[in-house]
Amino acid sequence: MGRDGTPTRKKILEESKKLVLNYGFSGTSIDQILDKTGITKGAFFYHFRTKNALAKALIENYAKEDMNHLEWALQETEYLEEIPLNRLLQFLQHFIDMMTGIKEPPSCLYASYTYESNQFDEETLNIISGSILKWRNTFIELIEDIMVDNKSKKDVDMQSLADQFTVIFEGAFVLSKALNDPEIVPKQLQHFKNYLELLFEPKG
Amino acid sequence: MGRDGTPTRKKILEESKKLVLNYGFSGTSIDQILDKTGITKGAFFYHFRTKNALAKALIENYAKEDMNHLEWALQETEYLEEIPLNRLLQFLQHFIDMMTGIKEPPSCLYASYTYESNQFDEETLNIISGSILKWRNTFIELIEDIMVDNKSKKDVDMQSLADQFTVIFEGAFVLSKALNDPEIVPKQLQHFKNYLELLFEPKG
DNA sequence: ATTTATATACCAACTAGTTTGTTTAATTTT
DNA sequence: AAAATTAAACAAACTAGTTGGTATATAAAT
Numbered sequence: 001m002g003r004d005g006t007p008t009r010k011k012i013l014e015e016s017k018k019l020v021l022n023y024g025f026s027g028t029s030i031d032q033i034l035d036k037t038g039i040t041k042g043a044f045f046y047h048f049r050t051k052n053a054l055a056k057a058l059i060e061n062y063a064k065e066d067m068n069h070l071e072w073a074l075q076e077t078e079y080l081e082e083i084p085l086n087r088l089l090q091f092l093q094h095f096i097d098m099m100t101g102i103k104e105p106p107s108c109l110y111a112s113y114t115y116e117s118n119q120f121d122e123e124t125l126n127i128i129s130g131s132i133l134k135w136r137n138t139f140i141e142l143i144e145d146i147m148v149d150n151k152s153k154k155d156v157d158m159q160s161l162a163d164q165f166t167v168i169f170e171g172a173f174v175l176s177k178a179l180n181d182p183e184i185v186p187k188q189l190q191h192f193k194n195y196l197e198l199l200f201e202p203k204g
Numbered sequence: 205m206g207r208d209g210t211p212t213r214k215k216i217l218e219e220s221k222k223l224v225l226n227y228g229f230s231g232t233s234i235d236q237i238l239d240k241t242g243i244t245k246g247a248f249f250y251h252f253r254t255k256n257a258l259a260k261a262l263i264e265n266y267a268k269e270d271m272n273h274l275e276w277a278l279q280e281t282e283y284l285e286e287i288p289l290n291r292l293l294q295f296l297q298h299f300i301d302m303m304t305g306i307k308e309p310p311s312c313l314y315a316s317y318t319y320e321s322n323q324f325d326e327e328t329l330n331i332i333s334g335s336i337l338k339w340r341n342t343f344i345e346l347i348e349d350i351m352v353d354n355k356s357k358k359d360v361d362m363q364s365l366a367d368q369f370t371v372i373f374e375g376a377f378v379l380s381k382a383l384n385d386p387e388i389v390p391k392q393l394q395h396f397k398n399y400l401e402l403l404f405e406p407k408g
Numbered sequence: 409a410t411t412t413a414t415a416t417a418c419c420a421a422c423t424a425g426t427t428t429g430t431t432t433a434a435t436t437t438t
Numbered sequence: 439a440a441a442a443t444t445a446a447a448c449a450a451a452c453t454a455g456t457t458g459g460t461a462t463a464t465a466a467a468t
Contacts (some may be wrong), residue, residue, distance in 0.1 A: 002441020003317065003437040024320030025413065026231030030428065039259075041429085043443050112319045114226030115383045128382050144253050154398050160391035163379060167392050169377025175367060177320045178332050187364035194358050195395065198402035206416025207462050234454065244419050244453080251417090255454065 005158045009047045009157045011037045017058055021107045025055055025120055055113075056124045062109040069095075070138060082143035085200050091142065092165075092193045099186040105176035105187060106170070152199045168192050213251045215241045221262055225311045227258055230323055249297040259317075260328045266313045267335045273299075274342060289351035289404050295346065296369075296397045309380035310389060312373070340366045354405045372396050 015036040019028040030044060030051060048054045073094045080087035101107070110128045113120055139162030147158075170190040175181075219240040234248060234255060252258040284291035289373035303310070308324040314332045317324055327338045351362075376392040379385075 024324040026229045055352040116359045118226040168374035170378040171371035174374040
């Protein structure tokens with residue numbers, strides 16, 4: 001056994017994530033990361049073969065956490081399986097709650113990478129599209145369950161309705177950052193919840 | 205008088221905008237811009253004092269076009285002033301039409317800059333927030349006109365409802381790019397239109 | 409009308425500094 | 439002993455920005 005490198009690796013990933021979200025990936029230099037972490041160049045290149053290997057590790061990490069959020073909300077609402085509309089609304093409410101009261105504007109590595117996508121290889125970009133498609137398909141299933149015995153008030157395209165969750169998240173992040181107002185995020189999600197209620201709630 | 209530099213300046217702005225949207229601002233080098241435009245470094249720095257002066261000119265240009273779109277849609281729907289809901293829906297429809305049939309995923313310089321905001325000075329970032337607030341206030345007025353004699357089906361926060369237009373645009377751009385599917389954009393806007401119809405249309 | 413002047417536009421080569429990445433030898437931790 | 443880390447020097451390529459000079463269109467003076 002040698003010594004344990006995981007704390008160092010973790011520190012690099014943590015600090016560089018913050019830097020990337022505010023300077024962009026190209027705008028973040030390795031020297032900047034070394035300053036923030038206090039480690040040396042040798043240690044950095046011991047953990048990551050190239051700067052783009054860091055990019056990939058960052059997005060892999062981020063996607064894993066993202067998929068955990070998805071699984072968590074699915075499990076938390078599993079008990080409502082028999083009342084599909086309530087389940088979907090509760091699923092959404094979890095994310096509204098999560099985003100309520102945050103102190104600074106959140107941001108998303110997917111969007112960050114997407115706006116400098118020519119810097120990254122296909123494998124790295126596929127992690128992003130893969131995650132987004134996972135959200136899409138999850139929502140499609142949740143909505144399909146509703147539609148079994150519940151007609152929507154409007155003739156809607158289901159795939160794009162499913163995408164709207166991610167769309168609103170991503171868009172709200174951009175506005176929240178640009179206007180420096182974290183409250184924008186939960187408020188926008190609330191509108192999506194309203195929309196689903198208006199579309200699917202039975203009463204007149 | 206010397207020769208006319210406006211075509212050169214225009215070329216720089218056009219090409220660098222494309223580059224910035226795919227590589228990020230930091231990820232776009234001046235040499236790259238010179239390759240694409242075929243001009244020389246001397247010419248570049250004749251037109252722009254620094255690289256960040258280009259960033260500012262780019263966003264000024266972009267914001268101006270953006271504000272033109274806003275004014276255009278306002279004027280096109282002015283004839284519906286007396287039927288505020290129809291006006292808002294028609295206003296939206298203009299942008300749905302504009303985004304229908306496009307061949308490649310569009311993107312937005314506001315979002316691009318926002319995800320590497322630490323690269324830019326306050327003046328540059330204020331152009332972005334200024335434009336977004338202009339959209340917000342325009343939509344607030346349009347919605348207020350509706351609410352004069354039309355109660356909404358849900359108790360909605362007006363400011364965030366106004367913001368949703370920009371939120372959906374920005375979010376749809378991100379997904380459209382990440383999944384390489386330009387059709388996402390008009391489809392997402394259609395959902396916003398649906399939402400407004402469900403909120404404000406009188407019939408049961 | 410041709411020369412002369414001049415401001416603008418532009419070019420090619422250069423400079424100073426930064427970037428990612430390498431190397432090597434010594435040191436620390438398990 | 440093996441893995442992780444430091445420190446420091448180094449290189450090759452790239453970066454933003456500078457310099458000194460040249461071309462071009464217009465306007466003024468001859």
